[in-house]
Amino acid sequence: MSGGSGFLSVAGAAKTFGAATVLDGVDLSMGRGEFISLLGPSGCGKTTLLRIVAGLMAPDQGKVALDGQDITRRPPHKRDVSVVFQNYALFPHLSVAENVAFGLKARGAPRDEIAPTVAKYLGLVQMSAFAGRSIKALSGGQQQRVAVARALAVGPKLLLLDEPFSALDRKLREAMQIDLKRILRDVGTTAIFVTHDQDEALTMSDRIAVMYAGRIEQLGTPAEIYHQPATPFALGFVGLSTRLPGKVTEAADGMVTVETAAGSLRARANFLPGSPVLLGIRPERMVIGHDKANRIEAPLADAAFQGARVQLHFHAPEDSQILVETPVLPADAGPGTKLKLSWDVEDTLVYPAAVASP
Template sequence: MSADALLLDVRGASKAFGSTTVLAGVDLGVHRGEFVSLLGPSGCGKTTLLRIVAGLLGADGGTVRLDGADITGVPTHKRGVGVVFQSYALFPHLSVADNVAFGLRAQRRPADGIKATVARFLDLVHLGALADRPVRGLSGGQQQRVAVARALAVAPKLLLLDEPFSALDRKLRETMQIDLRHILREVGITTVLVTHDQEEALVMSDRIAVMSKGAIEQLDTPEGIYTRPRTPFALGFVGHSIRIAGKAGQTTDGVLTVDTALGPLRAKGSYLPGSPVLLAVRPERVVVGAPPPDVPSNAVTAALTDIVFQGSKVHLHFAAADVTLLVETNRIPPGLSPGATASLSWGLADTMLFPGETA
């Protein structure tokens, strides 16, 4: 896609609180109609970035462009950026319908239009029946839907969601995530979600920006982040992984041999011989047993320490030479019990290679 299709274009956004750098020159481009998540642990700068985009916080440097216009210095109420806050921030003195109408009235829209718009957005979030109720008595899920309807009613160009599911219990969270995704698709609004929950990001996003220490480590599709993490942080933050540290050896035909505590292993790539590297593989790519002879693979021998049955899947915990190896299968392999030794193997193509930490 061309750069013209960017609805939100953040360039070099930086922010420091005192001597602590919270954002270190972040670029973020979001396409029209896209759903992008900012995913990272607390303190990674994701909420700061969201507040800068909404104009609730001034950046120390950088520019924010929305729909082609530079809005860096524009006050929040003139930006056209909607926000669903973590606390929902519903107006406690107003009814459900009056909450949704607040922005429309503040912008002095015609009264008859307001009524119709409020009704339409309350129907969209399935709260039409509760229009006249005070917001105080609503459940968490209902409050969230009021917050969504209120933000959408003023037809913002961009919608920001700040950890909108963190106040809900797990079961409700899952249904609300799917519901909200449907609603936002129906409206067709460009959305940026801030979350620390990788599952939430995977479920909802077209693309995910993995953030750490005030920078975006990787911006990619959920599948891209999972299968091709660009940094050890992205690898570790999304999904489980087996990580084996080692030293780079020789490279032959684009395949590097790595000396590890589990013996020599191979990965596609090239490093200076002797430099520290990190090998990784996703648990579901590992098979218990000898590798198929015709596929280039890695194989190690490890002892089974634990079997964790999780319903649709089984986690097998192996250990070898201080390395923990997690293997995910869909059933407990027959004849395998804790204490037994087994051969584990995975394809060369599934082996990820990262620069290691220099000790």
């Protein structure tokens, strides 16, 4: 799944608007049938990248190739790339069935094929009963389904989804995520999904491209992104983490000792002594008590009960953050209680930090 065989390949895509660099040389390669999420905060360039792939915007530099053909300069209606827009962009003057039929008619599909195809895709998104309805009579979730059916009905080589669930409430969103995943698997569509919602990306994707400031920071499977975030941004944007800045004091045999405000900690990494670094630890890797190799102590600030887990926030030195997820809160712990915390050396992530100014 994760072997990007180059069904879609974006090479060195760059785009500036005035003085602002929105895309700064992005490379992306994905295989047929793959589902990739572009994940990042607003303004990271994910929507711009999507529009360039769709042909709705031309890159200043770079190439886009789909299924072995260079489509960089090809207009959108000749690309075979469908888009599900954030606001769905359904045609208000057409019925549900006419919306789904639009692409087929525009491509001059044979008359007798249109009705069965429309019926098939309306069935796929469970909207058959609404075929004759006006778009305006539909709820947000129903419009969403029609938009997906309309985009899939033309049998696109590539489906692009631009934050399609952002207008839906949480419960509906989660139901739609599962539904969409099922539908795309049934149809076997290659898809790029743009989102700023990390849970959505982790749930749905074969691979995630974490984007920041016009670049792809990391491209990997959800597990890779979560357990081995490649950059401090990926660490911070996807999931929660304990973050401790420090300085390397010893380095030998692929191991470093880092002096932080919370104490001296060990990690597996190659850095020269004296290098400023940032240590990151996922909260569920940390345990209460000093059973593991890397040990610190911190006063509890707050405990957030989350059902299966309790999230513990600790008072931390400046620039640091200490966060632990544990199944049970120790009975005697309250705000201000100093707790012993520890984790394995292997679970300590190390990133080069910007050199502190003198």
